Amino acid sequence: VQVVESGGASVQAGGSLILSCTGSGYTFSRYCMGWFRHVPGQEREFLSFIGSTGTTTYADSVKGRFTISKDNDKNTLYLQIDSLKSADTAIYYCAADPPRLGGWCSAPRSDQTEYQYWGQGTQVTVSS
Numbered sequence: 001v002q003v004v005e006s007g008g009a010s011v012q013a014g015g016s017l018i019l020s021c022t023g024s025g026y027t028f029s030r031y032c033m034g035w036f037r038h039v040p041g042q043e044r045e046f047l048s049f050i051g052s053t054g055t056t057t058y059a060d061s062v063k064g065r066f067t068i069s070k071d072n073d074k075n076t077l078y079l080q081i082d083s084l085k086s087a088d089t090a091i092y093y094c095a096a097d098p099p100r101l102g103g104w105c106s107a108p109r110s111d112q113t114e115y116q117y118w119g120q121g122t123q124v125t126v127s128s
Helices: none
Strands: 001-007 010-014 015-022 032-038 046-052 056-058 067-069 074-081 090-095 124-127
Touching: 001 090, 015 032, 015 090, 015 124, 032 067, 032 074, 046 067, 046 074, 056 067, 074 090
Parallel strands: 010 124
Antiparallel strands: 001 015, 015 074, 032 046, 032 090, 046 056, 067 074, 090 124
């Protein structure tokens, strides 16, 4: 199982960015997928989750600005970030976890310990 993020960039505050995460080595559509971010010196922060059927959850801190989606045909997870702020500067990670019951992921997961597989991260830097 491998997940690889891309799309990180240096951008101006107020702009938008779409991060991608491509999965391989597993049945992408069945897995739980999540986005997290990490600022050095702070704990890794949950951002968003998407389940097998497209059910989504968001951290309260990013609701309304972040949008998670996926394309099962392309084995790709996305995170759109709008109205970027300097506080969004971080390394962004996607994470994957196999389904537990019935072969499909339905229960939302927001704790990083609930995810088995992680990408290497992609840097987002927002300047004001």
